[in-house]
Amino acid sequence: MKSDPGFYDxxxxxxxxxxxxxxxxxxxxxxxxxxxxxxxxxxxxPYRKAWPQPAPAxxxxxxxxxxxxxxxxxxxxxxEKYGVRGSVSLSTALCEHHPEIIAMCAERNWEFFSHxxxxxxxxxxxxxxxxxxxxxxxxxxxxxxTGQKCxxxxxxxxSHSERTLDHFAEVGSELFGDEAGFYTCxxxxxxQPTPIRLxxxxxxxxxPYSLEMNDTIAYVVNKVEPRRYGQMxxxxxxxxxxxGAESGTVMCIPTHNYQVSCPHRLRAFEEALEYITGHPxxxxxxxREIAEYYLQHYFDVARTDIASKQVQAGFDNxxxxxxxxxxx
Amino acid sequence: xxxxxxLDPAHLQYPQRxxxxxxxxxxxxxxxxxxxxxxxxxxxxxWVNVSLQFFPLNQRGKPFPPAAGMTMPxxxxxxxxxxxxxxxxxxxxxxxALDRYKVRPTFAVNAELAERAPYLLHLLRERGDxxxxxxxxxxxxxxxxxxxxxxxELVERSIDTLREATGQAVRGWLSxxxxxxxxxxxxxxxxxxxxxxxxxxxxxxxxFRTASGDLWAMPLSTELEDQFILRNNLHSERSYAEQLEDxxxxxxxxxxEQGGRILALNIHxxxxxxxxxxxxxxxxxxxxxxxAEVFSAPATELLQHCAAAEA
Numbered sequence: 132m133k134s135d136p137g138f139y140d141x142x143x144x145x146x147x148x149x150x151x152x153x154x155x156x157x158x159x160x161x162x163x164x165x166x167x168x169x170x171x172x173x174x175x176x177p178y179r180k181a182w183p184q185p186a187p188a189x190x191x192x193x194x195x196x197x198x199x200x201x202x203x204x205x206x207x208x209x210x211e212k213y214g215v216r217g218s219v220s221l222s223t224a225l226c227e228h229h230p231e232i233i234a235m236c237a238e239r240n241w242e243f244f245s246h247x248x249x250x251x252x253x254x255x256x257x258x259x260x261x262x263x264x265x266x267x268x269x270x271x272x273x274x275x276x277t278g279q280k281c282x283x284x285x286x287x288x289x290s291h292s293e294r295t296l297d298h299f300a301e302v303g304s305e306l307f308g309d310e311a312g313f314y315t316c317x318x319x320x321x322x323q324p325t326p327i328r329l330x331x332x333x334x335x336x337x338x339p340y341s342l343e344m345n346d347t348i349a350y351v352v353n354k355v356e357p358r359r360y361g362q363m364x365x366x367x368x369x370x371x372x373x374x375g376a377e378s379g380t381v382m383c384i385p386t387h388n389y390q391v392s393c394p395h396r397l398r399a400f401e402e403a404l405e406y407i408t409g410h411p412x413x414x415x416x417x418x419r420e421i422a423e424y425y426l427q428h429y430f431d432v433a434r435t436d437i438a439s440k441q442v443q444a445g446f447d448n449x450x451x452x453x454x455x456x457x458x459x
Numbered sequence: 460x461x462x463x464x465x466l467d468p469a470h471l472q473y474p475q476r477x478x479x480x481x482x483x484x485x486x487x488x489x490x491x492x493x494x495x496x497x498x499x500x501x502x503x504x505x506w507v508n509v510s511l512q513f514f515p516l517n518q519r520g521k522p523f524p525p526a527a528g529m530t531m532p533x534x535x536x537x538x539x540x541x542x543x544x545x546x547x548x549x550x551x552x553x554x555x556a557l558d559r560y561k562v563r564p565t566f567a568v569n570a571e572l573a574e575r576a577p578y579l580l581h582l583l584r585e586r587g588d589x590x591x592x593x594x595x596x597x598x599x600x601x602x603x604x605x606x607x608x609x610x611x612e613l614v615e616r617s618i619d620t621l622r623e624a625t626g627q628a629v630r631g632w633l634s635x636x637x638x639x640x641x642x643x644x645x646x647x648x649x650x651x652x653x654x655x656x657x658x659x660x661x662x663x664x665x666x667f668r669t670a671s672g673d674l675w676a677m678p679l680s681t682e683l684e685d686q687f688i689l690r691n692n693l694h695s696e697r698s699y700a701e702q703l704e705d706x707x708x709x710x711x712x713x714x715x716e717q718g719g720r721i722l723a724l725n726i727h728x729x730x731x732x733x734x735x736x737x738x739x740x741x742x743x744x745x746x747x748x749x750x751a752e753v754f755s756a757p758a759t760e761l762l763q764h765c766a767a768a769e770a
Contacts, residue, residue: 184523232489
């Protein structure tokens with residue numbers, strides 16, 4: 132085990148190279164609906180329990196099924212109303228279980244990225260080969276069912292190994308070269324995209340996904356009242372929009388169709404969507420488009436700036452050297 | 460001890476990875492793609508279920524303690540008496556509020572309560588409202604791995620006691636804690652139960668298969684329960700009322716476009732029957748009953764319409 136995952140160097144939110152999003156937008160806004168499949172009786176992972184009760188775990192399983200049976204269509208209609216294409220964090224077995232949902236999203240030109248096979252299969256305990264097999268399966272499944280070359284990753288149930296990002300980037304390259312496996316949603320260290328250091332030096336970026344704005348974190352973990360959640364979304368937007376005038380920021384709302392789409396919660400979400408998309412300088416986009424734009428325009432500038440700040444700090448510049456070598 | 464080098468190969472095998480669900484209990488079907496149900500009385504049905512419960516002082520908590528049960532060392536008088544408050548005091552505030560707004564509730568009753576509070580059961584019997592079986596008591600869970608003969612006895616004792624105490628057919632079931640075993644649905648069907656309210660995966664009733672014939676799965680939202688919002692989530696009473704009003708608005712709007720919906724409220728006299736909370740229930744009932752397209756009906760009446768629509 133390490134004290135730091137080593138994906139990035141310290142890079143202060145201070146005097147960074149300015150980001151400008153397309154058409155002078157101050158803020159890139161994306162919504163990431165998690166569309167998940169939880170198994171009623173998954174194999175028991177030795178490190179993490181899937182359900183609190185012995186099978187059948189009716190409470191947990193059935194509310195998640197509500198998301199797919201009832202909630203999805205509600206959320207999809209709302210995103211459509213406000214001109215948002217979802218960037219789907221997908222339990223890819225859902226392509227087999229519920230192809231109707233996949234077809235509806237594909238019809239609307241939504242993005243699909245990998246969230247593993249099932250949200251009840253954890254990465255903990257997998258060998259390198261097992262994790263790569265799982266990731267490969269998920270990318271191939273997305274391609275087979277949608278034709279998309281999966282760009283992004285959010286580990287299933289946020290369960291990681293030390294090598295998760297390396298595996299995802301490498302398997303993406305093995306399958307589709309630089310067209311797949313180039314961004315992650317697994318890190319919460321910044322409000323702007325940042326370069327990520329991988330062992331093979333691939334150009335790879337972290338796109339802000341936001342744990343704080345995640346409806347499940349807000350509603351289940353932090354037990355936030357629905358209207359307060361709506362206000363938190365607006366407040367989050369206001370500050371990022373303000374700061375975006377100096378240098379472009381990213382706001383993401385990660386959602387779950389079994390949380391945000393419940394009858395007592397959709398109104399708060401709608402009010403926030405209406406508010407955010409009602410501002411002029413917002414780039415309403417997808418995770419993939421943010422990552423691609425950043426890689427094309429700012430990735431190299433950022434790496435140079437990061438390296439220079441390791442040196443300017445006046446400390447040992449080993450970090451800067453490592454950075455340069457890592458991306459050679 | 461787990462093997463630190465890799466997981467068992469079963470973790471990368473997916474035997475249920477195919478069209479539909481990963482079990483045979485019901486068919487995969489999105490609500491929006493189902494044949495709409497048109498209620499004769501309006502668009503949105505208000506179904507209020509009042510859960511009348513008994514939490515024993517000598518809680519065993521096997522294999523898990525009931526939500527809202529005893530938490531202190533024996534004798535936990537605070538929780539025992541606070542829950543008992545609901546059946547003595549709170550229920551009468553609730554009944555007055557329901558009657559004021561002409562709500563036609565159901566009552567889900569722990570069978571042991573019928574033995575402990577015959578006065579209350581007599582009163583319910585006189586009212587004639589629909590009674591739903593709610594297990595034996597809150598410390599008698601139905602759970603995965605429970606020996607089937609033990610559970611059969613529990614199911615039969617609970618249903619039979621309630622049938623005798625109420626004189627009703629008792630067609631519905633609500634498991635204590637909405638948790639049940641792999642055998643529960645079939646055992647219920649064998650004892651003449653027609654619907655159960657444990658699964659929260661829909662906003663409308665649907666067919667649930669068992670080895671002993673179909674049940675109806677009747678949607679009774681946990682997310683909108685008083686004890687979930689107020690006790691589990693620690694939201695304010697005002698937020699409870701707002702959440703129910705927002706839910707009413709959304710379901711009513713959806714019912715105008717997609718067919719009948721149900722606003723299903725499960726409430727607990729030990730929670731909402733408190734003096735500082737009852738006013739918020741009244742506020743919600745006033746808001747909901749003020750809508751012209753909302754009507755109140757008990758579960759069996761709603762299911763009759765669903766069955767007719769299916770035919």
